[in-house]
Structure formats: structure tokens, C-alpha cells
Amino acid sequence: MPTSLKRVPTRPPDQVAPAPSRRRSARSRRRLTGWAYAAPTALFVTLFFAVPVLLVGRMSISDWGLFAGDRGVNLPDNFVDAVDLRLFWPAVGFTVKYTVITTVILIGLSLGLALLVQESTRWTGFLRTAVLVPSALGLASASLLFYALYSPQSGPFGEVLRDVGLADGPISFLGTPDAALWSTVGLIVWRFAGFYMLLLLVALQGISADVYEAAELDGCNRWQRFTRITLPLLRSSLAMCAILCVTGSLLAFDQFYILTKGGPDNGTMTIVQLIYNAAFQGGNDLGLAAALSIIVLVVLLVFNLGQFRWLRGKDA
């Protein structure tokens, strides 16, 4: 600022400044009003998020039986026992594998579907609805439905494959770890593809047509328009879908609990199923289950913070 210029007064000179005590009182009222507005949310967050997390944290460092209750601090026993569990590393490996497969297929397919039904034509309304309908079904209900559909003897999937000549006998959709994994991925894709398609479709329709017209005038072909305009402008939405998908997959439970119970041969044991087993399936060890939960929570936090940072960095 040039030194010759006079500083513009913030208050007209003819107005008299309020007395300091009145200023403090107004500030205090504003602060109180602010607290009053924030209080319900703060209370909600404290009661339903902070307190349970703190309780789980406390539980994770305690010898805490399902029926016996808190028998005192035992740090670091629960965390050592968690990592020493026979199925801990297999469950981690399987959960990561499932997460990668599900995320890649689901995001790819949803994007493809969103592109297919982007233009309003005679059939797009029907197609959009058809793909979206499974999202209205609860995951547990969908899993039970697929349990019946996958039945080697009476399930229609096997029958269809036999009718078209792709199989000549009963097909065991859930009988081996690999078959069970891919059958579960099939269910999840069916259940969630419409939901992610909808999110991406909204983002797609938010891209201005002018950008595409300009690119067309510049001689860009369809592929170039897709890779240089659509994908970059969809980055935020794709990242959000990825975060939801990764988080949901790392916490997968219902579908495996209903379809496979972690089997066959523990081949589809997820980390959350392991937590459930530790707490309620005979383990009855809430301390161990809480320690496993804290490990998952930390991994998820690190993962999500990484994704957010990457997203923000790109946007900046």
C-alpha cells in the first residue's frame, strides 16, 4: 500500500464507537448463539461417535469378556493376540483382494453404464431404472436371494448355464474359495452398480456441453474427449465412489456371513467376520474384537486420509 494514501476508516467519523463493555456483551452473545447452534450437532457427535470410539479404545486395551465384563487393563495383549490369530493374515489378505477386485469391477462397470445411459433416448429411462432397482434391496435380503439362486441343484443360474451348454452338471458356486469369491463379487456388482452409476451419471450431466463442443471444433475424437475431458472432470466423483467402495469392501460382512460363513475352508474369511467370531462366535472376547476393530479403524483412516489428500492435491 502506498504510504501517501490515507487509511480508509472502518467506521464513519460521525459515529461514536460503542462503549467497550457493550462491545464485549455483544461478542459474548454472538459466541453464545454460535455455541447454541453447534450444541445439538456437538452433542450428537459426542454421544454417537466420540463416546463409542473411546469405549472401543478402552475395551481394546482391556481383558474384557462378553459375559465376564471388564477385568482390567492388559495392554498390549489384545493387539498381540489379534495379530497372532491363525486367521488374521489370511483374512487381511482376502479382504484386500476382495476390495481390489470389487472396486475395479464396480467402478469400471458403473462408469460404463453411466456413459451408456447418459443420453436421453427411448430406452434409457427403462435401463436406468432397471440397473438402479437392486439398490433398493437390503444387502442381507439380496445375499439370501443369491444364496438360493446359486443353489447347485435348484438355483436357476446353474440351470441356465447347463441349458446354454456351458456346464454339463451341477455347478458349485460357493463350493471352493475362488468360486465363492467370484460369486460374492457377482452379487455385490449386481447390488451396487446402479447406485454408483447414478452418482456418476449426475456428475456426467454436470459437465457443460460447451466443453465438448469446443473440443469437437478443435478436432478431438471420441476417445480424446473421454480421456481429456470426461475423465478429468469426473475425478472428484470417481474418487468419492472409490472411497465408498473401498471402505464398504474393507468392512464386508453381511454378504459373506450369509453366503459362505467365511468358508469354504476359511477361504472367504473377512476381517470383520473375524471380529464377529472373536466377539460372539465362541471367542466371547470383546477385548480382542475391539483390538481388531481399532486396527481396522486405523487402516481405514490412513487409507481415507490418503485418498482425500490425493484428491485435494489434484484439485489444487
Add this chain to the structure above:
Amino acid sequence: MIRTRTRGRQRRLVAVAAAIATTAALTACGGSDDGPAGAVSAGGVEGVDDGSTLTLWTRAPLEFQANLLVEAYNRTHKNKVELTITPNDDYVSRVGAAAGSGDLPDLFAADVVYLPNWTEAGLFADVTEQIGQLPHADEINKGHLDAGTRDGRRHVLPFVLDLSVMFWNKALYQEAGLDPEKGPSTLAEFAEHAKAVQGLDKEGVHGTSFGGNCGGCTVFTWFPTMWASGDDPLLDDGAKSVLDNPSAKQLYGTWRDLWDSGAVDPASKDETGATWVAAFQQGKVGVMPYPATLLATADKTVDVGVAPLPGVDGGASTFLGGDGIGISKDSEKAAQAWNFLSWLMSEEAQVGVLAANNSSVARSDLTNNEHTREDPRLLAINEVAAAADSRTPMAVNFQQAFNAAGSPWVTLVRNQVFGDGSSLAADNAAVSEALGQ
């Protein structure tokens, strides 16, 4: 002024919070002093029927019998029982949460395989003296009583018995040239019958079926064969597994042979327990071990034959499953709750309610009653419950070793039936390890 008012409000809030905390602490102290065990004897052998409202929890598989019993009790007593049914998979977590917070109902039932663990955890009140005073105490099903006994003190009575028996489809037996009135009496005969039905080569029909990915289903239906053959798969009060005993090997070998020969429904390999009896009910299975409580349901679609589960060379046995019921540690109406339990053991409840609705009775002196005389199958079920080789297996870590998803028992079963069977020693050691934890 504002500061003064704020301070005053703060002081009042602190005072209210302190009062709530003190009341809560005093209540907690009071609760711990007034245990139910002291009050349960108040009404003598019959307990107290003074119009109290009692809460009772049980799990969904027993809903049918639990509803009948509660309705009958409420009709004839001043006390009223409020029944809460919880899905099977949520029951342990619900009981665990309530036990931790001191909110267990007055009465609650437990799968008999959980009883040793839950009794050890102190969830039930001690009713040793009350059971001893019952006029027919010696006739009550011993398997359930023993499962709820710790250090010589009794805590539960049988609620509903669920037994494993052999079911066969009489129509398919007839078609296969087998005697429709005679089920298998040895393990070899079972395999022979299953293969005969498979030999019909009917589309969608198989000789037999089982829950191949369900620990609870296989332990329920396979242990009796070992018991009937003179082998006990659990030693040292359930701390050690002997699942490599001679009859167990015969059993695994028979099922492996049936699987290899195509006589087992292929769905068995994936079956987690949700639909393990569905194919039989649809008339698509010749013969299979089955829960006796489902006789009435199966009978709607199939002409069912019933026999005890045989050993390798004969004999008869069953898994005395189902639920035991006790008064919770948190009940403040123990004498009233005992009134329900005392009535539960009466002929009125056992015959008038359970037997009248095709369920097994829990008293050996009532096995032959007006209802079982009408249907010999019910009599056979009741008689096998009282057979010398019928048992309730007891182990504190039973759930972890056998029933839990991914239990070492499930691995053993799958390796024995679907694999080559070479890992029996290692798999048995894994079950022992889970039991001994």
C-alpha cells in the same frame, strides 16, 4: 449478573448430575446385594404366582414351542410371561450385551451347547434345591440338567428338546425297492439305502444330503453315530477331541464314498445351514439325519419314516440338543420365575402342550403318552432321547471348536468328505486346541 446466573446454573447442573450419579451408584450397589438366588426359594417347590409380569427370551428356532408354552402358562396362571424371540445369529450377542449391563430378562433359554460356558460365566441363578424338590426330579432329561451343572450346583431345566434322528422318504424307498417301513439300522445300511435311492436316477433326486459347510449341522447328526458305536469324541470334560476314533473314521469314509459315488446332493458342499433340510422337504432326498423337531413340517410334503441314528454296527443314539432354561442372575422375581419353571416340568406342560404338538417331552416317565401312542414315530423319538447312548456333549469352548463359522471341525469334515482324508490327525489336533483354549 449474567456470570452469576451462569454460575448458579452450572452449580445446579453439577448438583443434578451428582444426584443422578449417586442414585445410579446406590442402585447398582443395591442390585448386587439382592441376588436372585436368595429369593428363589420364597414360594417353595411351586414358586410364587402373584400376578407378576415375567420376561422370557429365547431364539427363533424354538419360537413355535415357546409360544405354545407361554400361551398355556398365561392362560392358567396369575403371573404373565412376556416372550421375546431373537434371531438365532443375534442371540449370543444380545445375551452378552444384557449380561454386561445387568439387563438380562427374568428367564432365558440357551442352546444346550452354550450352557457350560454361560453357567461358568454366572448368568443363571442356582436352583439346585428347587430342582431337587420337584416330584419327578429323577425323570428329567439328564443331558440338559448336566449341561447346566457347575461344581455340583444345578442352574437350568430343559426348555425344548431338539433331537437328531434318521428321516427317510417312504415313497422314494418304495420306488427303490426298499422296505418303506424300515429305516437303516447300521451305518452300512444307511449308505446302501442312499445308493439305492440314487440308483433310481431321477432328475433332481439324491440318495442323501447334509450341511457340508455347517459345523452345527454335522456335529448334531454325526456325533450320535460315534456314541452308538461306543466311542466318545470328547474327553477330559470337553477339553480334548478324539475325532480320529475308529467309528469316526468309518463315518467319514462312508460319507466320502457316498460323495464320490454321487449319492449326496451336490448342494451339500456349499450348505452353510440355512437350507440344509430344504431338499428333503421338497421330496428330493431319500434318507438323511434330520432334526426331530421338524417332523411336523416335513410331514406336510413327504411321507416320513423315523428311526434313531445308528452306530457303525447298530445301536441307537441321538444328540440331546435344544435349549435349557434358567432364571437369570439379574431377575428380581426369582420366586415367580421358578413358578414358570416348576410348571414347565409338569405333565400339563410336557404332555398337554409339548407332546400334543409333536414335540419331545423332557421327562422319561412321560415318553409313552396319549399322543405318542397315536404316532409311533413320536414314541421312537422320545425313546431314543432316553437311550443309554444318547448324550449332550459338554465343553466350555464347544461353540468355538464346532459351531462357529470356520471352526476347525468344519475344516475336518470338509477334508474328510470332499478331500482325501489324509489330514485327520492334524485336523483333530486343531479341534483339541480350540477346545483347550
